[in-house]
Amino acid sequence: MIRKISLFLMVFFSVIAFAQKTVSGKITDEDGVAIPSASVTVEEPGKDAILAYGITNSKGEYKVTFTSAESNVDLKVKAFNQKPLTKQIPNSDQTLTFKMQSEATEIKEVQLKTKMITARGDTIAYDLKAFDSKNDRTLADVMKKIPGIEVNADGSILYQGNAINKFYVNGKDLMEGGYGTINNSLPKDAVQKVEVLENHQPVKMLQGKIPSDAAAINIKLKNSVTMTGRGEVGTGFGDPWLWNVKLTPMFFGQKSQWVVNYKTNNMGEQVENEGNILAFGNRYEGRRINASQNDWLNVENASTPNLPVKRYLMNNVHYLSANYLTNIDKKKEWELKANANYTNNAVERESYSQTDYFATSKTPAFSIRQNILNNFYTDKAKGELIFTKNAKKGFFKNATSFSQFWNADRAFVDRTDATSSRTGNQAIESPTSSFQNSLSTIIPWKEKMVNVQSFINYQNDVQKLDILPASYLNIPEFFPGIATESVRQNLQLKTFEANHSANIGFSAKGWTFTPEIGFNYKSTDLRSALTRNVGGEAFGYGDGFENDLKYTTATPYGSVGINYKDDSWMIYANVPVNSNNIKAEDPLRNVSKSVNKITFEPNLFAQYNFASFFKASLNGNISNNFGEVNTAYSGFLMTSPSGLNAMAAENPIPENNNKSAGARLEYRNPLNNLFFNVNYRLSDAKRNLISNPTINGSGYTVLEYIEQDNNVVNSGYSAEIGKYFPKFKTNASLSYSNNTSKSDAFLNDAAFTNKNNSQSFGIKFNNTYFSWMSIDYYASISKTKQTSIGSTDSGASRTGFTHNLGAFFYPIENHTIGFNWDQVNTSAANEEYHNGFYDLSYQFTWSKKKIDFELKWMNIANKKVFETYDINTTNISYTRILLRPSQVMFTVKFNFK
CATH class of the missing domain: 2.60.40.10 (Immunoglobulins)
Structure with missing residues (x-):
């Protein structure tokens, strides 16, 4: 290697x-x-x-x-x-x-012709009109066609394959990373151009001192004061009655901006993730996270297919969000931002599976058949308040957020295995409260800069998993002959995290040195107990099924940041020395474990610009991880009705050493609309503990860990090339990736080595050459080969083909006929499955009012199930998943202005 x-x-x-x-x-x-x-x-x-x-x-x-x-x-x-x-x-x-020599430039006509792509320094500007088609309505619709840019379903943006670090509208960061709402709902007619800000450093004090390799997006509107937005109201025929409502008014002014968003539907469109933080800015801005639950306990889940979400999501969602930004001083340096969102979502899912397990030294071959029906209920709210000053002579940012979850999941499972057939009801209640506060300020001190940062996070997770009847579990070695009506797994996690640091920056001749000291602290309290209900009374299963664990990590550190930037080179490195102090205390078992270790964890990034259009970069880092509380508990915990997990009390605290390196060559030429990038990555993780799952004859898994050095090695390379052909109004791109992973593993006390290789080839293009037609097409071919080498060698391979065709025809002015075709094919061993889906739409546009009336028929073939076949290390599985049936929707779409 x-x-x-x-x-x-x-x-x-x-x-x-x-x-x-x-x-x-x-x-x-x-x-x-x-x-x-x-x-x-x-x-x-x-x-x-x-x-x-x-x-x-x-x-x-x-x-x-x-x-x-x-x-x-x-x-x-x-x-x-x-x-x-x-x-x-x-x-x-x-x-x-x-x-x-002077020569007057003659302007023959009073007509200005804007170039589709222009470049000045690190800014590349795209004229949106050069890329849109007649059927495009929003910013995201058009951005998908711009060379070098990708847009995902949630609105997140990739530039040259990497996530952007900022999303601005007229130079202001209203959404603070949660820009999916604007990207999916801003009318294209309000936008003058899209600017890509390469090597963007968002903190003005650090520009020219601390370089960045990430790009940002700035949306330049046609007017400095813009009231706009997008709305849709739809109803449909199906079982049940269908609806789809989207209302997103927006205002962008010179002093203030706001976006209000309400979306609801039960026709399979996933809108609740638009508020997720997609761009995290710069480390000097502090730390912001997407608050999420610690989902330790779960009901058994029905499978999901490798299809667009709209094909299988049985939902009933309401999502409401509001974002507000205003300047609070005359110089327009200070900004106040207030963000809030609320989600209420109910999802139904159903699947059938048959899994045939291979024989092992401990168990003969056996089969399991399961039919799982789920109901998932999401109820969550989030509020955030941010004060920011981002000026050449000072920086301040404080972000305070609070999140509350009231989630609940249900499952009804019909299960047949080698020993019996039975049914079970499973239910989980999981309320979570989360609070974060992040503060970062940079103060000029003579020719130096002093940066102070503080981050505090507190989260409380309470989870209760019920299984009825208890006989559904059928794990005799853990529940021998006890007359039990139901079983409940209780869990509570209290997590407190605090990170504090201070650094000072010295700059001279393009170099900036930043010595830093800091202290990171994290404490997690885990309490759990497995109880049984007999005659209406709760009884514990004993200490072996209880946990009372406190896991703390205290890490004081010192580091030096090294940064350099000139016209060709950009280098930044960090050289930290960490004093890691980890302690796990388990009074139930009178066990106390600790690790006190000093680690050196450098990281380096270097980029060289040459020949105007090329960028070459190298990066590498060494890091150490000493596990979390989920790798330290010793009492059995039923994380799902299909398995029990525990770590042996005598096992040490996990120690993982990770090394990685990568290289990248990038070319972007706005003069001939050509973009490409080539990437290579290698990583090696060395661990001192390895999981040893045991699968019994009923298919239940008991997961324990044993002490043994083991490695996980990953390597991969990828390439992508894209070009816009203005003569043919076509944007086309090709991509290829090859990834290999190799890891040591145990199963039923038998050691083996897993090797997995996956390759994929993709093609994408869109064409608006003809006035009567536009086409969007994407296709990918993938192949996965898995090999297990041990006492018995095994291997399996799987191929897949996916494509999506969207064609729109414009036979008469203001009339559009659309056709969409999703195809997903899988092949493993001698089994092949072909899954095709077709949609047809008709749209009439009232051009004077800019209102669209759309009639759409989805899943014309009324395909009701998705089938797939997989060969894995321990088993062969067949899966059949329930899909959304054929449905018809009538929708009115409009701009607010």
């Missing part, structure tokens, strides 16, 4: 180093006055292809780096009201100064 990395790096840097030349100088007019904003391009003679480009600054200075195998290249200079200049120059480093 090391040889592979070395070879890769040699090729990588050979490409970078090959024939890189730099031409720099100054452009002036005939009188010697500097000409700003003049374009300087380098081309190979006789070829209409730009190798590199640059734009002069306010002093008329330029710098262009290029790569070419030719002995000479053409240098071209263009500027407004100046005569274009072309000169052939040798392929070498040189400094050239040019004087341009």
Whole structure:
């Protein structure tokens, strides 16, 4: 593996180093006055292809780096009201100064033609009109067609395969990372252009001092004050009666912005995740997290298919959110943001499965058949208040949030295994309260910067899992001959976390050094008990099924941050030394474990820009993890009715050492609309404990851990290339990935090695060339091969094919006919399953009022189940999942203004 990395790096840097030349100088007019904003391009003679480009600054200075195998290249200079200049120059480093002759630029017509993609420095701007089709209505609809940008179903955005770190509207960050609502609901007609801010450092005090490799998105609206928004109201025929309502008014002003959002439906559209934090900004802004429950206890869950959610989600959801931003001082440096959302969701799910387990040294071959019917109930609320000052001479940000969950899940299971057939009712109640406060401030001190950060998090999880009747469990070795009516697993987790740090930054000649000291503390109290109900009275199963554990981690640390940035290089590294002090106290078993260890955990990122359009980067890090409370409890805990988990009391605290390294080559050329990236990643995790699950003849799993060094090695590479063809109005991209993982494992006390290789190839394109038709198409082919090597070797492979076709036809003005086709095929061993879904729609647009009337027929073939076949390490399984039936919806869609 090391040889592979070395070879890769040699090729990588050979490409970078090959024939890189730099031409720099100054452009002036005939009188010697500097000409700003003049374009300087380098081309190979006789070829209409730009190798590199640059734009002069306010002093008329330029710098262009290029790569070419030719002995000479053409240098071209263009500027407004100046005569274009072309000169052939040798392929070498040189400094050239040019004087341009005045020449009036004639404007033949009063008509401005905007370029579809323009670049200035680290900002790439896309004209939205160049990419939209007649059927597009929202910002997300159009952004999916922009080269180099991907948009997921929840509205999250990837640029060159990586998540963005900020989402602005007219330069303001209203949503604080939860931008899915705007992306999915902002009308495209309100947007002038989309700007990608590469290498974006969101903290103004740190710009030019602390570099960033992440990109941000800025949505520039046509008007500085905009009242807009999007709405839909729909009803439909099906069982039950269907509805879909979306109301999202928005206001974007110079001093304040707000978005109010209410969405409800029972027709399979997942809208409740739009408020999730998708962009986390910069570490100097503090820490914000998506609050979530510690779901330790679960009912048995029906399977979900590898399909778009709308094909199988039986939901009844109400989602309400509000976001508000205002400046609270005259200089417009201080901002107050208030965000709140509420979700009420009920989901029904059903599946049937048959699992055939292979014979082992402990158990003969056996089969399990299960039919599971679930009802999941989500009820949660969140409120957040944020004060921010982001100015060149000071930074302050305090974010306070509170979340409350009142979730509950139900399951009815019909189960047949090697010993019996039985049914069971399962229910879980899981209220959770969560509070976070994050503070970060940067104070200028002479030529230095002092940063102080504090993060506090408290969460209380209470969970109760009931199984009725108790005989459903059928685990005689744990419940021998006890006349029990029902079983209840009780659990409470109280978690307190505090992170405090202070650093000071020194800057000189592009370098910034940031020594830092900090203290991280986390304490988790776990209490659990398994009880049985006999004649209406509760009895415990004893200490072996109880936990009273306190797990604490205290880590004082010191580190030095090293940052450098110039026109070509960007380097940042952190060199921390951590004093890890971990303690697990279990008074029930009179056990106290501890680890006191000093660790060195450096990380490094280096990026080099060359030939104007290329970026090459390397990264690597070493980290250590000493487990959490979920790897330290010794009393048996029924995390689900299908299994019991425990860690042996004599086992030490887990110690995991992780090493990873990666390389990336990126190309983005807005002049010819071409983008591509190549990535390689390698990681090695060394652990001192390994899980040893035991599966009995009824298919129940008991999970314990044994002390043994083991490794998990992952490696993978991927590539993606995309290009926009303006002549054909087509955006196309190809992608490929190959990932391999290798890990040590145990099953029923038998050791073996798992190896898994997955490959996928994808193609995506959209076309708006014809005035009467537009097409969006995506397809992927995947192959997975799994091998287990041990006392008995086994192997299995699986292939899959997925595609989605969306075609829209415009036979008459304001009339649209749409066709959508989802296809998912799977193949394993000699079993093949083909799952196709078809939708048809008709839309009439009242153009004067900008209102759409849509009639849509979904799942025309009325396919009611999804079937799949899998071969795994321990078993072969067949699964059949209930889907949404055919349904018809009539919807009215409109903009608020």
